[in-house]
Amino acid sequence: MSEHLPASDRTTVRRGAKRAEYGHENILEILRSGSVAHVGVNTSDGPIVLPMVYGVTDDVMYLHGALANSLLKSGMDAEMCATVTIVDGLVIAKTPFNHSMNYRSVVVRGKARVVEDEEEAIHALRLMTDHIVPTWDVTRDPSASEIRATRIVALPLDEKSAKVRTGGAINDPDDVDTAVWSGYIPITSTFGTPVSNDDAGADIPAEVLRAVGRDVHEL
Numbered sequence: 001m002s003e004h005l006p007a008s009d010r011t012t013v014r015r016g017a018k019r020a021e022y023g024h025e026n027i028l029e030i031l032r033s034g035s036v037a038h039v040g041v042n043t044s045d046g047p048i049v050l051p052m053v054y055g056v057t058d059d060v061m062y063l064h065g066a067l068a069n070s071l072l073k074s075g076m077d078a079e080m081c082a083t084v085t086i087v088d089g090l091v092i093a094k095t096p097f098n099h100s101m102n103y104r105s106v107v108v109r110g111k112a113r114v115v116e117d118e119e120e121a122i123h124a125l126r127l128m129t130d131h132i133v134p135t136w137d138v139t140r141d142p143s144a145s146e147i148r149a150t151r152i153v154a155l156p157l158d159e160k161s162a163k164v165r166t167g168g169a170i171n172d173p174d175d176v177d178t179a180v181w182s183g184y185i186p187i188t189s190t191f192g193t194p195v196s197n198d199d200a201g202a203d204i205p206a207e208v209l210r211a212v213g214r215d216v217h218e219l
């Protein structure tokens with residue numbers, strides 16, 4: 001059970017409450033480690049959840065898309081929910097009923113604010129660009145028209161919860177002595193070797209090599 005309190009009733013984990021985490025720093029850490037947010041809103045066609053890249057500050061989660069993006073349009077000044085999930089392993093129990101997954105997941109709920117200020121917009125785009133591998137400083141700056149064609153929203157990190165599962169299977173007491181294997185299979189994500197475009201025009205930047213964990217002499 002988290003040593004911190006939930007921010008609201010609706011972000012209080014009820015099922016599996018011992019896996020709940022509400023600490024701001026711990027939740028930020030999961031958000032920094034994740035790569036994709038599944039963002040849900042109500043639209044005039046019904047609810048929709050779409051995968052999106054994101055960036056985080058201490059206070060907000062930035063999301064962006066084309067001006068025509070229907071999810072972000074519906075999410076302007078409306079309730080939104082963003083979920084980030086990192087799957088760390090498959091948990092194999094002695095019966096499929098007790099199978100599970102090891103994971104770190106975060107749910108953020110709240111009203112998104114449209115980012116109008118140009119300086120904040122550029123900061124948000126930089127955070128989203130650099131979230132997984134920092135490439136903002138080694139690419140050309142976005143043009144004014146590219147920025148104008150992009151909608152950016154900021155979802156406050158006020159109402160949020162995390163759930164974290166680690167370890168092996170929890171088998172039924174009746175199954176413990178049966179001769180059936182149980183345990184867990186860790187899942188890790190690693191970068192592959194970067195592949196240059198035919199029109200790459202330059203060597204792979206040191207920032208990219210550092211981020212993917214390779215020395216230039218290994219390529």
Ligand SMILES: Cc1cc2nc3c(=O)[nH]c(=O)nc-3n(C[C@H](O)[C@H](O)[C@H](O)COP(=O)(O)OP(=O)(O)OC[C@H]3O[C@@H](n4cnc5c(N)ncnc54)[C@H](O)[C@@H]3O)c2cc1C
Pocket residue numbers: 010011012013014015016085087101103104105106107160161162163
């Ligand atoms: C990779 C993965 C696979 C899963 N597979 C399943 C599955 O197949 N079936 C299933 O029933 N459940 C699954 N879960 C757990 C699921 O996410 C819910 O936690 C669980 O179903 C309880 O739902 P509830 O509506 O009863 O939650 P409640 O505890 O009632 O939810 C209340 C509040 O708790 C918070 N919360 C709930 N779940 C999470 C979460 N995962 N992360 C962060 N905050 C959370 C939210 O703020 C939510 O508003 C999976 C989770 C992960 C990460």
